[in-house]
Amino acid sequence: MSLNSLDRLLQAITQLPQWEEYRRYVEICDIWSTIVPEKAASHSKPLYVQRDLLWIATSSSGWAQQLSFQSYSLLKQLNHGLSASPLQKLRFSPAQWQEHPGHKQSSSPERGQGFFSCTDGVDPPEKSTIPTTTPEEAFQRWTEAIAHHLNHLPLCPQCHCPTPEIELERWSKCYLCITQHWQTKSLSNLE
Numbered sequence: 754m755s756l757n758s759l760d761r762l763l764q765a766i767t768q769l770p771q772w773e774e775y776r777r778y779v780e781i782c783d784i785w786s787t788i789v790p791e792k793a794a795s796h797s798k799p800l801y802v803q804r805d806l807l808w809i810a811t812s813s814s815g816w817a818q819q820l821s822f823q824s825y826s827l828l829k830q831l832n833h834g835l836s837a838s839p840l841q842k843l844r845f846s847p848a849q850w851q852e853h854p855g856h857k858q859s860s861s862p863e864r865g866q867g868f869f870s871c872t873d874g875v876d877p878p879e880k881s882t883i884p885t886t887t888p889e890e891a892f893q894r895w896t897e898a899i900a901h902h903l904n905h906l907p908l909c910p911q912c913h914c915p916t917p918e919i920e921l922e923r924w925s926k927c928y929l930c931i932t933q934h935w936q937t938k939s940l941s942n943l944e
Contacts, residue, residue: 777837778802784834785809788827793820800849805841807831810850817845 767776781799789797796812797820811817820827824843832839906915909927916927924931 773837774802777835780835780837781807781831781840784831788830788834789820797845798850802840805838807840807843808849809843809845811845811847812850814847817847820845 766772778799778801781802785797785799786794793816796816798810800808800810802808809820811820821843824845828840828843903915907918907921908914909916909921909930911926911930914927914929920926920928926934
């Protein structure tokens with residue numbers, strides 16, 4: 754018996770009839786990387802095909818929306834390159850992006866800063882390596898993390914609540930105060 758290389762064995766296995774869906778998926782991934790611009794390709798990844806519907810993970814809901822606007826032309830280009838049966842529809846979702854192997858969350862400045870990101874030079878509280886055993890312990894740790902984050906935010910000049918800097922830059926007050934202002938203004942216009 755001669756030794757076969759792993760590549761040869763994998764190639765022989767994937768040629769079996771029960772691997773048809775896998776071959777179709779690999780073909781879709783190869784075509785996807787050629788029809789999508791490089792930046793969009795780095796923020797999207799085909800996940801699987803289910804009943805001629807291609808599910809694509811995206812790094813954010815913004816990318817899902819942007820690619821869904823292009824779904825007709827992307828579907829047309831994909832079907833043109835496919836040797837198997839054509840796809841009927843594309844679905845974009847950020848839901849499974851983190852679960853997909855090989856993708857790490859970008860920490861680049863272009864992603865923006867989330868509400869709970871620690872970018873203010875303050876170290877987050879130490880995370881306990883002991884898993885929580887009760888919902889009360891989990892809630893307590895969560896409230897401590899929230900309190901730690903809120904302690905380092907500037908205060909709204911109107912209600913004096915901790916407010917993300919981006920809200921103060923945009924509206925000069927917190928979201929709740931600006932919402933209340935616009936509701937009051939719209940009610941006064943009705944009278």
